[in-house]
Amino acid sequence: MSKQEKINAHRGSLVIPGGKIGVLLVHSLGGNPVELRFVAQGLARQGYTVYCPLIPGLGGGTDTSGLSSWQDWYAALEAAHDELKTHCDVIIVGGLSAGSMLTLRLARERPSEVDGLLLFAPTIWPNGWAIPLHFNLFALVYHKWSARLLHLRQRAPYGIKDERIRNFVIDSFKSEGRPIEDMFGRGGGLVWEFKSLTRDVKRRLGEIKQHAAIFHPREDDQSDISNAFKLQRELGGVVEMTVLDDSYHMVTLDRQRSIVVDRSVEFVRRLTQKIEEKAAVARLVKGKGIAE
Numbered sequence: 001m002s003k004q005e006k007i008n009a010h011r012g013s014l015v016i017p018g019g020k021i022g023v024l025l026v027h028s029l030g031g032n033p034v035e036l037r038f039v040a041q042g043l044a045r046q047g048y049t050v051y052c053p054l055i056p057g058l059g060g061g062t063d064t065s066g067l068s069s070w071q072d073w074y075a076a077l078e079a080a081h082d083e084l085k086t087h088c089d090v091i092i093v094g095g096l097s098a099g100s101m102l103t104l105r106l107a108r109e110r111p112s113e114v115d116g117l118l119l120f121a122p123t124i125w126p127n128g129w130a131i132p133l134h135f136n137l138f139a140l141v142y143h144k145w146s147a148r149l150l151h152l153r154q155r156a157p158y159g160i161k162d163e164r165i166r167n168f169v170i171d172s173f174k175s176e177g178r179p180i181e182d183m184f185g186r187g188g189g190l191v192w193e194f195k196s197l198t199r200d201v202k203r204r205l206g207e208i209k210q211h212a213a214i215f216h217p218r219e220d221d222q223s224d225i226s227n228a229f230k231l232q233r234e235l236g237g238v239v240e241m242t243v244l245d246d247s248y249h250m251v252t253l254d255r256q257r258s259i260v261v262d263r264s265v266e267f268v269r270r271l272t273q274k275i276e277e278k279a280a281v282a283r284l285v286k287g288k289g290i291a292e
Helices: 033-044 070-085 099-109 133-140 163-175 188-202 226-234 257-291
Strands: 014-016 021-026 049-052 090-096 116-120 151-153 185-187 212-217 239-244
Touching: 014 033, 021 033, 021 070, 021 099, 021 257, 033 049, 033 090, 033 116, 033 257, 049 070, 070 090, 070 099, 070 188, 090 099, 090 257, 099 116, 099 188, 116 257, 133 188, 185 188, 212 226, 212 257, 226 239, 239 257
Parallel strands: 021 049, 021 090, 090 116, 116 212, 212 239
Antiparallel strands: 014 049, 151 185
8 A cells, every 4th residue: 555545544543554455443342443453463464454443432532422323333434444445355344342243234234345254252242250230230221311321330350361461551541641431431321322233233143144253252251252152153154263261351452362363364364365266266257258
C-alpha cells in the first residue's frame, strides 16, 4: 500500500499496510485496538494488510453520553470494511469478545465480501466465573432508559490470567491519565445495546457460512466456553476450535497469545491459499470456454 493509498482511519485505530489480502479486526466492548496488537503484528509480518478500527461507541471512553446504538457500531464497522475493500481483494474479519458479534453480523450481511472469520473468546452473553451474580438481573431490564441507571463493574482478574501482564495493562491506563473505570466499568446502556446486538445475531447463526476459527479459554472468567460451543454447533460453515488451557478472557493478550497469533496466521494462510486455488481453477475453466 503506497503512501497515497493510506486507509482513512478514525483516530485511535491501528493500521498496518500490506498486500492485497486484508484482515479486519474488531476490539471488545469498552476496549480498543491495542487488545489486538499482537495478532495484528503477527499477521502483518506475513505481508497482510491489517486494520483494527476504533469503533465509536463500542470503544472505551468514546460514548460518554451513552446515546450510541449497536446500529451505530455496526455502521462504523461497515465503513471500515468498505475502506479496506478499496485496498484488498480478500478480507478475513475477526473480533474479540463482544466484537465477535459485530464480526458475525458483517459476515451474515456481506457473505460474498467476507472470506473467513477469526473469533477470539466470542461472547454471546457475559457468564464467566468472575461475572457477579447480580449481573443476571440485567435480563429483567426491558428498557434502555432504565438500563442506563445501572453501572456494571468487572472483578479481578479482569480477563487476564498473567499477573504481570494484568499489572502492565493497568499501569498503562494510569500513565495515560485515563480513569480505571474506562477499562473495568460498563454503563448499563452499553450493555443494553450489546444485548440487542446479540439477539439480532443469535437468531440467524445458520446463515453465516464462512469458514471460522474460534479461540476460547477453557476457564474464561468473563465468557463461559459454552458461548463458543453454541457458535460451533449453530454456525452454517466449517468451524475450527482451539481451546486454551492457560488463559483467561483476553486471549490476544494473555499467556497463550503466541498460540493464538501463530494459529491465526496459519488459518489465514490456509484459507487464502484455498481461495487463490479456487480462483485459478475458475480462470482456467473460463479460458478453456473462450478457446472452444
